[in-house]
Amino acid sequence: MYVPIMKNRDRELSAVSKLNECFNESNIPLFEIIRDTYTPRYELDENNEYKYKIITTKRGNKIHRKIRQQPGPDDINTLDIINEKMQNKKAFIDFFRFNPTSEYKKFDIDKIQLSWNLNTDFHLYKNRLIGACAYANFIPTISIKQGYEMDPYELQTFCLDLQKNTVSMAIRITDDLVSAYQDVLNTMLRSSDFLLVDIREQNLDSRAIELSEIAQWHTIFKKLLLNSPRKADIKNGDYEVNMITNKIDNSVATRYTEYKFNGFGDFGGLKDNLPAGEGSNGMGAALGLLYNHSSNSFLSCLNPNTSDGMRGYRSVTQWILQNLFLIDSADVCPTIAEIRNFGSETKKFGNWGTWNELALIRYIHQRNQ
Incomplete structure (x- = not known):
C-alpha cells in the first residue's frame, strides 16, 4: 500500500485532480490540512x-x-474541496500542527493560518478532526510527535470519539514516541484502523532498532511507514546535471516489508516544507525531478545557471524531450504529456510550482504502474 503525503496547497490539489484514476485501496493519499478554503x-x-x-x-x-x-x-469548504478532488475516494485527513521553533525554518503565517491556530488550540484540533468523520471516505488521523504528545488516557478517549463515528481512523506517530504509546496503540486500534509510523528525514538503517521492535508486534491493524526522502535543506542547484541523483534515498519504498509494514508513504518527490513568505524573484537553478519506478531512482534534470532562474526551464524541457527514450519510452506518462506542450501551445516553460506539480504527478503515476 502506498500513501502519498500532500499539503492542501493549490498545486498538490491540482495534481490530485489529474491523477484521480490512480487512487484506490492500494494508493490512499494523506492530506496535511494547513489552511482553510472558503x-x-x-x-x-x-x-x-x-x-x-x-x-x-x-x-x-x-x-x-x-x-x-x-x-x-x-x-469553510476545505474538506468539501478535497472530497470533490478525490471523487469520494478514501483519504487520510491530518489537521496539521507543527513546532514553529524546531520543525520548519521558513513559513508564512498568512498561508498556514489554520495550522498556526491548531498549534495552540487542542479543542479546535479535536473538533476539526471529529468533523472529518462526516465524510464516509475520509480517515481522520491523530498526529503525535515531539511537542504534541497526549496523555494516554486522553488518546484513548479521542480514539473512541472517532471510532464511534467512522469505519477507519489512523494514528500518525514519530518513531521515537512509539514505545511510550505501545499499549494504547495495540489496545485501541481496530482491524480497520491504521498506524502510521513516521521517521521523517531519517535514514531507514538509523532507525533499525526502533523499527525492529515494532516488527515484533502482533497486530490486527495495518502498519505503514512514512518518511521524507528528499531533504529540505538540499537546494535545487545542489543536484546533479541531467543524471540519476544520489541525493534522494528512497529505500523505504523497497524495504518497508523488512520491518513487517503493510505499506509506506512519502511526499511524492517533493520536500516536506511549508509555504514561505519571501520568494526568489525568479532566480535560482531550474530543476526537474522525474521518478523511475523500475529503478526506484530520480532523474535530475537541471539547468545550474541560477541567473537564468525560471527561464532555465526552457533548456530543462529541451533536454527531457531529447531523451524521452530514458524517461517515457511507452509514451504513457502524464507529466511528459504536459511537458510536450511547453514552448508550443503555451509558449511558456513553467515556474517552480509547475515543476513541483509535475514531479508529484510523475511519482504517483509511476507508483501506480
Missing part, C-alpha cells in the same frame, strides 16, 4: 445586486470586481 460570498446593495469596486491593473486598465465578504466559519 465558499466565496459577495456584498449586495439595497436592490440585492452585487456591489463592485474599481481595480487598476498593472497596465493601467480599470476593471470592476465584486466586493467579497469576509468569510466566516459557515463558509
Whole structure:
C-alpha cells in the first residue's frame, strides 16, 4: 500500500485532480490540512445586486470586481474541496500542527493560518478532526510527535470519539514516541484502523532498532511507514546535471516489508516544507525531478545557471524531450504529456510550482504502474 503525503496547497490539489484514476485501496493519499478554503460570498446593495469596486491593473486598465465578504466559519469548504478532488475516494485527513521553533525554518503565517491556530488550540484540533468523520471516505488521523504528545488516557478517549463515528481512523506517530504509546496503540486500534509510523528525514538503517521492535508486534491493524526522502535543506542547484541523483534515498519504498509494514508513504518527490513568505524573484537553478519506478531512482534534470532562474526551464524541457527514450519510452506518462506542450501551445516553460506539480504527478503515476 502506498500513501502519498500532500499539503492542501493549490498545486498538490491540482495534481490530485489529474491523477484521480490512480487512487484506490492500494494508493490512499494523506492530506496535511494547513489552511482553510472558503465558499466565496459577495456584498449586495439595497436592490440585492452585487456591489463592485474599481481595480487598476498593472497596465493601467480599470476593471470592476465584486466586493467579497469576509468569510466566516459557515463558509469553510476545505474538506468539501478535497472530497470533490478525490471523487469520494478514501483519504487520510491530518489537521496539521507543527513546532514553529524546531520543525520548519521558513513559513508564512498568512498561508498556514489554520495550522498556526491548531498549534495552540487542542479543542479546535479535536473538533476539526471529529468533523472529518462526516465524510464516509475520509480517515481522520491523530498526529503525535515531539511537542504534541497526549496523555494516554486522553488518546484513548479521542480514539473512541472517532471510532464511534467512522469505519477507519489512523494514528500518525514519530518513531521515537512509539514505545511510550505501545499499549494504547495495540489496545485501541481496530482491524480497520491504521498506524502510521513516521521517521521523517531519517535514514531507514538509523532507525533499525526502533523499527525492529515494532516488527515484533502482533497486530490486527495495518502498519505503514512514512518518511521524507528528499531533504529540505538540499537546494535545487545542489543536484546533479541531467543524471540519476544520489541525493534522494528512497529505500523505504523497497524495504518497508523488512520491518513487517503493510505499506509506506512519502511526499511524492517533493520536500516536506511549508509555504514561505519571501520568494526568489525568479532566480535560482531550474530543476526537474522525474521518478523511475523500475529503478526506484530520480532523474535530475537541471539547468545550474541560477541567473537564468525560471527561464532555465526552457533548456530543462529541451533536454527531457531529447531523451524521452530514458524517461517515457511507452509514451504513457502524464507529466511528459504536459511537458510536450511547453514552448508550443503555451509558449511558456513553467515556474517552480509547475515543476513541483509535475514531479508529484510523475511519482504517483509511476507508483501506480
